[in-house]
Amino acid sequence: MDSRLEDWEIHTPDGISLSLVADCIEKGRTVVAHSVMSTQLDRIRGEVADIRKTFGDRTVIIGGGAHASASPQSLLDSEFDYIVVGEGERTLPELLWYLANGRNPTSIDGVVGQDSETFPVPKELDRVELDRYPPFALDMNVVGPIEVTRGCPFRCKFCSTPFLTGGVVRHRSVETIKYWLSRAVNERGFDRAWLLSPNALCYGGRGRRVERDALERLLHECNAIDGLDELFFGSFPSEVRPDFVNRSVLEMMRENVSNKTLQIGVQSGSDRVLRICNRHHSVQQGIDAARIALDCGFRAHVDIIFGLPGEKQRDLSLSLKVCEELIDMGAILHGHVFMPLPGSAFENEEPGTLDTETRGILGEFSRKGVMTGAWCNQEQLSEELARQQ
Numbered sequence: 001m002d003s004r005l006e007d008w009e010i011h012t013p014d015g016i017s018l019s020l021v022a023d024c025i026e027k028g029r030t031v032v033a034h035s036v037m038s039t040q041l042d043r044i045r046g047e048v049a050d051i052r053k054t055f056g057d058r059t060v061i062i063g064g065g066a067h068a069s070a071s072p073q074s075l076l077d078s079e080f081d082y083i084v085v086g087e088g089e090r091t092l093p094e095l096l097w098y099l100a101n102g103r104n105p106t107s108i109d110g111v112v113g114q115d116s117e118t119f120p121v122p123k124e125l126d127r128v129e130l131d132r133y134p135p136f137a138l139d140m141n142v143v144g145p146i147e148v149t150r151g152c153p154f155r156c157k158f159c160s161t162p163f164l165t166g167g168v169v170r171h172r173s174v175e176t177i178k179y180w181l182s183r184a185v186n187e188r189g190f191d192r193a194w195l196l197s198p199n200a201l202c203y204g205g206r207g208r209r210v211e212r213d214a215l216e217r218l219l220h221e222c223n224a225i226d227g228l229d230e231l232f233f234g235s236f237p238s239e240v241r242p243d244f245v246n247r248s249v250l251e252m253m254r255e256n257v258s259n260k261t262l263q264i265g266v267q268s269g270s271d272r273v274l275r276i277c278n279r280h281h282s283v284q285q286g287i288d289a290a291r292i293a294l295d296c297g298f299r300a301h302v303d304i305i306f307g308l309p310g311e312k313q314r315d316l317s318l319s320l321k322v323c324e325e326l327i328d329m330g331a332i333l334h335g336h337v338f339m340p341l342p343g344s345a346f347e348n349e350e351p352g353t354l355d356t357e358t359r360g361i362l363g364e365f366s367r368k369g370v371m372t373g374a375w376c377n378q379e380q381l382s383e384e385l386a387r388q389q
């Protein structure tokens with residue numbers, strides 16, 4: 001906690017009730033802050049509209065998170081007062097302090113408001129040093145996966161990570177991760193922990209190749225924490241790139257993690273579509289990665305996106321064929337329908353759709369228990385995102 005904000009009363013409810021806002025307004029200046037992902041936009045807009053309708057300008061409403069950074073105007077249009085663009089660790093406490101002291105928040109780099117005419121690009125703002133900030137709010141008992149890596153040097157066109165965090169990869173040090181996990185175990189009774197990374201096998205390096213020693217040290221040190229019984233890494237919501245998978249590193253992972261599945265981003269069964277998406281790996285590398293994962297004792301959980309820009313009938317058939325091949329091998333699929341995420345290179349592309357036949361095939365996969373994922377409602381979400389762009 002920023003020492004300048006020690007006298008603030010902070011609440012972290014799952015959803016913000018009007019009665020909580022009313023109680024806070026009774027006590028003094030009230031700020032409502034939302035972290036917004038694109039898929040939550042409708043719900044959060046509804047909450048903000050209710051708060052505005054009920055309390056007018058008696059509360060300041062702030063937005064942050066991935067959607068806010070990529071599309072600040074959409075939140076300003078939805079009656080937010082200020083948007084934190086980019087990383088919030090340093091900017092949000094600064095913004096709160098400015099509000100408490102009557103200063104203009106939009107003079108802070110990375111804060112925009114109703115009068116702002118230009119918006120910063122998140123990856124061009126100063127980057128925080130992860131070790132200087134706690135990964136979760138232990139005092140508030142808000143403890144989730146611990147982000148061990150931020151940023152990615154790849155530029156997959158369907159992904160907003162390159163826009164949000166840029167190509168520079170930063171890691172939390174093993175010492176800091178151990179410090180916070182030990183506290184979560186001792187103070188909050190944690191016995192399981194999830195490590196979070198855009199590509200779990202890149203820990204410790206610049207993100208372009210496996211740094212086996214650094215990864216092994218991270219896992220060993222976490223496993224050595226007294227009271228921490230299970231450590232999860234490389235399973236959802238983390239992922240691994242297929243071109244990082246090799247037998248030696250997965251054998252080491254198998255010894256050190258509790259997850260039964262390994263999340264592998266194959267994304268398409270068509271090399272042509274992978275090239276369009278700038279993935280920099282082939283379909284065969286994806287299939288090989290799943291095979292190695294299975295051989296090493298993991299259940300391969302393979303991400304496949306349908307309806308990617310440029311996907312033609314032949315590419316779709318190839319993807320479905322690869323799905324069958326992966327299922328026959330013993331893998332399970334994580335199905336998605338392409339969504340034009342704000343900030344991604346594909347943000348202005350048409351949302352993905354499924355034809356009736358493909359919908360039926362994916363439905364059958366799901367019924368058999370070999371496909372997970374929110375593919376069936378992503379078409380609708382995708383259209384909603386496209387409407388917002």
Ligand code: SF4
Pocket residue numbers: 152153154155156159160161162198199241
């Ligand atoms: S999809 Fe993964 S590898 Fe590609 S840019 Fe995003 S985080 Fe990086």
